[in-house]
Amino acid sequence: MRMLLIHSDYLEYEVKDKALKNPEPISDEQKTGRLDEVLAVFISVEKVDETNPDEVVEKAVKEIEDVASQIKAERIFVYPFAHLSSELAKPDVALEVLRKIEEKLREKGYEVKRAPFGYYKAFKLSCKGHPLAELSRTIVPEKAVSK
Numbered sequence: 001m002r003m004l005l006i007h008s009d010y011l012e013y014e015v016k017d018k019a020l021k022n023p024e025p026i027s028d029e030q031k032t033g034r035l036d037e038v039l040a041v042f043i044s045v046e047k048v049d050e051t052n053p054d055e056v057v058e059k060a061v062k063e064i065e066d067v068a069s070q071i072k073a074e075r076i077f078v079y080p081f082a083h084l085s086s087e088l089a090k091p092d093v094a095l096e097v098l099r100k101i102e103e104k105l106r107e108k109g110y111e112v113k114r115a116p117f118g119y120y121k122a123f124k125l126s127c128k129g130h131p132l133a134e135l136s137r138t139i140v141p142e143k144a145v146s147k
């Protein structure tokens, strides 16, 4: 899994078109979204993550929490982003991993939004520009689980 973490004044998106034949079903209110004072986390779920999705979810949540606590961010925007890797996981695994990351961060008390999966989206982002405002992380599963 590849993550790009941007501490931002805001992130807003607008769904444009389908980018997959079967994108995640969304309500009208999910067609746009915005959070202010947010840690935006752009995530590409990778093929290797398919060997142990639950392990990469745990590791990703820990990495995100570590950064959020350092920059004192209370809001997190989970953003599916297919452009950080050339070895992408298949969509059904990727969506499941992203949903679990969202759920676990919310359980830990963060205000969390997730941008819709499987669409072209316009977005605006205002990076804060301090030394920890732009970070990347690579996460790989250590132990493959048998299917």
Ligand SMILES: C[C@@H](O)[C@H](N)C(=O)N[C@H]1[C@@H](O)[C@H](n2cnc3c(N)ncnc32)O[C@@H]1CO
Residues within 6 Å of the ligand: 019, 020, 043, 044, 045, 046, 080, 081, 082, 083, 088, 089, 090, 091, 094, 116, 117, 118, 119, 120, 121
């Ligand atoms: C396109 C650009 O504007 C938009 N931002 C976009 O990337 N859309 C992606 C993700 O929402 C999702 N998607 C598919 N596979 C994956 C994957 N392995 N990991 C993450 N997202 C994925 O499906 C879309 C097409 O790849």
